[in-house]
Amino acid sequence: ARLVVLVSGSGTNLQALLDAAADEGYGARIVAVGADRDGIEGLARAERAGVPAFVERLGDHPSRDEWDRALAARIAEHKPDLVVCAGFMKIIGEPVLSAFPVLNTHPALLPSFPGAHGVRDALAYGVRVTGCTVMLADAGVDTGPIIAQEAVRVYDGDDEQTLHERIKAVERGLLVDTVGRMAREGWTVTGRTVRLGRAAG
Numbered sequence: 001a002r003l004v005v006l007v008s009g010s011g012t013n014l015q016a017l018l019d020a021a022a023d024e025g026y027g028a029r030i031v032a033v034g035a036d037r038d039g040i041e042g043l044a045r046a047e048r049a050g051v052p053a054f055v056e057r058l059g060d061h062p063s064r065d066e067w068d069r070a071l072a073a074r075i076a077e078h079k080p081d082l083v084v085c086a087g088f089m090k091i092i093g094e095p096v097l098s099a100f101p102v103l104n105t106h107p108a109l110l111p112s113f114p115g116a117h118g119v120r121d122a123l124a125y126g127v128r129v130t131g132c133t134v135m136l137a138d139a140g141v142d143t144g145p146i147i148a149q150e151a152v153r154v155y156d157g158d159d160e161q162t163l164h165e166r167i168k169a170v171e172r173g174l175l176v177d178t179v180g181r182m183a184r185e186g187w188t189v190t191g192r193t194v195r196l197g198r199a200a201g
C-alpha cells in the first residue's frame, strides 16, 4: 500500500512508520511526506530516508478552502492508498477527506480530551489513566471512527512532557501495527465501526 504521511513537528511517529516500512513484509511504503510548515524535524527525517516531501503553508493561500484544495492536489500527485496524519496540527478539510481515506492518531483516549492539547487536558483533569487512539479522520476534531486504543498510566509528578513521551512510546507501536494491518488486510467501515480484514463474502 502507498502511504502519504502528514506531519507538523518532530515526526517520531513518522520515523516509526519509516522504520517499519523498511521491512518488505510490512506491506506499506511511504511514498511522500507532507507538512504544513518548514524547518521541522519531520521533514529532515523524510530527507534522511530519501522520501519525497512537500510543504503547503496555510499562509501561502488566500483562504482555508484554497489551502485544503492545494493540499489535496499535492497528496494526489503521489496516488496514496491511505493518508496518515502523524502529529499533523491542522484539521483535514473536505477536499482531502473526499479523495482519500485518512488515518489520524491522538495522544488521549477519545472521546476524552480531543483537540490540540489532549495530554495537557488529561493531566489538568487529574485522570490516572489516559492513552492514545488511532482513528479514521472525519470532518470534525478527533471525532472519526476509532480503530485502536491503548491505555497509559499517569504517574505522580508527571508533567505534560513526561506524560506525552510515555504516551508516544505506546502510540508509535499502535500506529505502526494498525497501519500495517490496514495495508495488508484492508478494512471496512460500517457507521462508526471499522473492521480490519477483507470484507466478508
Ligand code: GRF
Pocket (backbone or CB within 6 Å): 007, 008, 009, 010, 011, 012, 013, 014, 042, 086, 087, 088, 105, 106, 107, 168, 171
Ligand atoms: C503525537 O503524540 C500525536 O498524536 C500528537 O502530536 C504528537 C506528534 O508527535 N498529535 P511526533 O511529531 O510524531 O513526534
